[in-house]
Amino acid sequence: MTQVEAQRLVELAKRRGFFLQSAGAYGGISGFYTYGPQGAALKRNVEDTWRDRFAIQEGHMEVDAPTVLPEPVFEASGHLDGFDDMLVECPECSESHRADHIIEDDPDTGIEEAESLAPERVEEVIAEYELVCPTCGTGLAGQAIEQFNLMFETNIGPGSSSPGYLRPETAQGIFIEFPQLAEYARNQLPFGVTQIGRAYRNEISPRKSLLRVREFSQAELELFVDPEEDEPDLSSVADVSARFYPATAQDCEGGGVIETTIAEAVDHGIVADPWIAYYLGVAAEWYDRIGLDMDRFRFRQHRPGELAHYSEDCWDAEGDVSDPGEDPDWIELGGFAYRADYDLSKHDSHSEEEFTIFKQYDDPVTVETPTVDPDMSYLGPEFGGAAGDVAAALETLAADDPDAFEGEEVTVEVDDESYTVPVEQTGFAVEEVTESGEHVTPHVVEPSLGIDRALYTALDHSYREDEVDGEQRTYLSLPPEVAPTTVGVFPLMDKDGLGERARELAQDLRATGLAVTYDDSGAIGRRYRRQDEVGTPYCVTVDYDTLEDGTVTIRDRDSTTQRRVAIETLGATIEALVEGEQAFEDI
Numbered sequence: 247m248t249q250v251e252a253q254r255l256v257e258l259a260k261r262r263g264f265f266l267q268s269a270g271a272y273g274g275i276s277g278f279y280t281y282g283p284q285g286a287a288l289k290r291n292v293e294d295t296w297r298d299r300f301a302i303q304e305g306h307m308e309v310d311a312p313t314v315l316p317e318p319v320f321e322a323s324g325h326l327d328g329f330d331d332m333l334v335e336c337p338e339c340s341e342s343h344r345a346d347h348i349i350e351d352d353p354d355t356g357i358e359e360a361e362s363l364a365p366e367r368v369e370e371v372i373a374e375y376e377l378v379c380p381t382c383g384t385g386l387a388g389q390a391i392e393q394f395n396l397m398f399e400t401n402i403g404p405g406s407s408s409p410g411y412l413r414p415e416t417a418q419g420i421f422i423e424f425p426q427l428a429e430y431a432r433n434q435l436p437f438g439v440t441q442i443g444r445a446y447r448n449e450i451s452p453r454k455s456l457l458r459v460r461e462f463s464q465a466e467l468e469l470f471v472d473p474e475e476d477e478p479d480l481s482s483v484a485d486v487s488a489r490f491y492p493a494t495a496q497d498c499e500g501g502g503v504i505e506t507t508i509a510e511a512v513d514h515g516i517v518a519d520p521w522i523a524y525y526l527g528v529a530a531e532w533y534d535r536i537g538l539d540m541d542r543f544r545f546r547q548h549r550p551g552e553l554a555h556y557s558e559d560c561w562d563a564e565g566d567v568s569d570p571g572e573d574p575d576w577i578e579l580g581g582f583a584y585r586a587d588y589d590l591s592k593h594d595s596h597s598e599e600e601f602t603i604f605k606q607y608d609d610p611v612t613v614e615t616p617t618v619d620p621d622m623s624y625l626g627p628e629f630g631g632a633a634g635d636v637a638a639a640l641e642t643l644a645a646d647d648p649d650a651f652e653g654e655e656v657t658v659e660v661d662d663e664s665y666t667v668p669v670e671q672t673g674f675a676v677e678e679v680t681e682s683g684e685h686v687t688p689h690v691v692e693p694s695l696g697i698d699r700a701l702y703t704a705l706d707h708s709y710r711e712d713e714v715d716g717e718q719r720t721y722l723s724l725p726p727e728v729a730p731t732t733v734g735v736f737p738l739m740d741k742d743g744l745g746e747r748a749r750e751l752a753q754d755l756r757a758t759g760l761a762v763t764y765d766d767s768g769a770i771g772r773r774y775r776r777q778d779e780v781g782t783p784y785c786v787t788v789d790y791d792t793l794e795d796g797t798v799t800i801r802d803r804d805s806t807t808q809r810r811v812a813i814e815t816l817g818a819t820i821e822a823l824v825e826g827e828q829a830f831e832d833i
């Protein structure tokens with residue numbers, strides 16, 4: 247798509263009701279978009295396919311948590327301290343910019359990923375390459391870099407004693423309910439919990455319409471696994487083909503993208519973690535299903551510097567939204583991370599609840615547990631105020647090094663002082679305890695996809711211009727399953743009973759569950775163009791023959807070819823076309 251085409255897409259999106267900047271009557275509000283009737287329907291369909299693939303087909307549970315959560319949740323998750331972007335303010339026009347983006351956008355720096363650089367290094371790079379304000383061109387050298395927290399803060403209830411935040415991701419709403427969710431899953435690992443919903447980030451500089459906004463929708467799956475036992479069954483995605491851009495290829499001259507199947511990617515160690523590989527396969531199928539051009543799609547592995555400290559491996563799904571003739575403009579569509587036990591351990595230690603699963607052993611095991619029961623009537627007079635600490639130190643030592651109690655005496659350190667106690671005064675004993683299982687903290691595998699970026703990329707990749715009957719036409723080749731409207735129904739003219747028959751037909755088709763629009767205004771060609779522009783895959787025309795023989799014409803959006811079909815079979819034919827069970831040429 248060329249720049250001109252991109253502008254046309256945004257213009258089309260507004261004119262035809264896909265999306266528009268919110269609150270235009272009040273000057274517009276940056277980073278907030280309203281989905282119009284076409285966009286809302288497209289978004290709902292995209293979300294439904296996600297729900298179908300990631301929740302229903304996988305047998306996972308879906309939840310719907312609040313968008314506002316109290317501060318302790320984000321203290322535990324690390325967002326309060328670390329969910330920052332680097333902000334640089336222009337000394338001339340006072341516009342705020344993301345410092346890492348300014349570095350990435352200048353090809354001279356040769357830095358493709360600046361988010362992980364330290365702020366001091368960012369200041370150096372800005373000075374070294376004499377980078378300027380993208381708005382007014384003033385040099386930014388010497389400007390301080392501020393760490394800007396992206397969360398929107400609010401107060402829960404009146405007053406300020408209970409701060410809360412709009413969630414910056416949907417995931418925390420799942421993690422904090424883990425103890426209850428585990429119960430719903432009958433404490434059996436692995437189990438998955440999904441959520442689709444709004445997330446809020448006070449982005450420093452929203453840009454590229456839907457691609458970087460302050461309120462957006464995420465579709466996240468948190469899969470809880472037993473790291474020692476659970477493995478995915480890769481067979482259902484083994485043959486899915488995709489493009490992989492491993493970290494090693496990004497760091498070496500001439501390193502390229504590898505196109506291969508999921509099975510090969512695992513066998514050749516391109517994707518090390520089988521769970522991640524599984525979800526890359528599921529996601530590749532899903533992006534294809536909603537209309538992305540898979541030649542302009544890739545999975546890029548995070549380089550070591552980009553990885554969060556707890557994450558063992560992470561891949562991003564990326565879509566190219568550039569002019570095909572020009573340098574690709576890759577945007578992140580989703581992230582796939584192996585998060586280990588980071589999230590559950592954090593909530594376990596910050597909250598009152600346990601974020602573990604009790605794992606039953608196949609057979610109970612008997613373990614020897616060293617214990618102490620120090621004689622305080624000996625320790626008290628002997629060690630005075632330190633007696634309590636000495637007893638505690640003996641307990642720790644018994645657990646860590648029971649062999650230390652083998653002699654006559656045992657020595658412990660308390661506040662740099664040594665205390666020696668006769669073993670017989672410690673009450674040391676080794677008890678045999680039979681255990682039926684153990685508490686384990688599950689690991690988390692997280693595919694986290696952005697709905698708005700996926701939707702925008704699907705529109706971008708399906709935008710087409712061609713010529714029909716000597717006339718320029720614009721159409722969206724969206725897959726029928728996600729197109730906002732499935733069928734346009736037109737009477738040839740609104741007279742001689744044609745309008746009535748067509749309205750009746752539209753109503754009958756709606757009753758079968760299809761999304762149908764009725765249009766009788768203007769020339770038939772104009773009506774086709776209107777539906778082409780919003781991606782309606784099929785248009786049905788009621789004409790004089792319909793009144794005679796009960797047939798209608800059905801027209802295919804992409805090829806513009808037409809067929810005649812009996813009204814009785816029309817619903818079933820459209821359903822078969824949408825499901826991909828029948829090709830239009832075979833009607």
Ligand code: ATP
Pocket residue numbers: 415447449456457458459460462464578579580581694695696697698699700
């Ligand atoms: P970026 O680096 O582009 O800011 P991120 O790595 O912070 O994105 P994640 O936290 O991984 O994003 O969020 C998961 C997904 O949510 C992203 O892949 C993207 O599709 C979507 N997303 C994140 N931030 C935004 C935003 N400001 N506007 C639209 N979608 C977003």
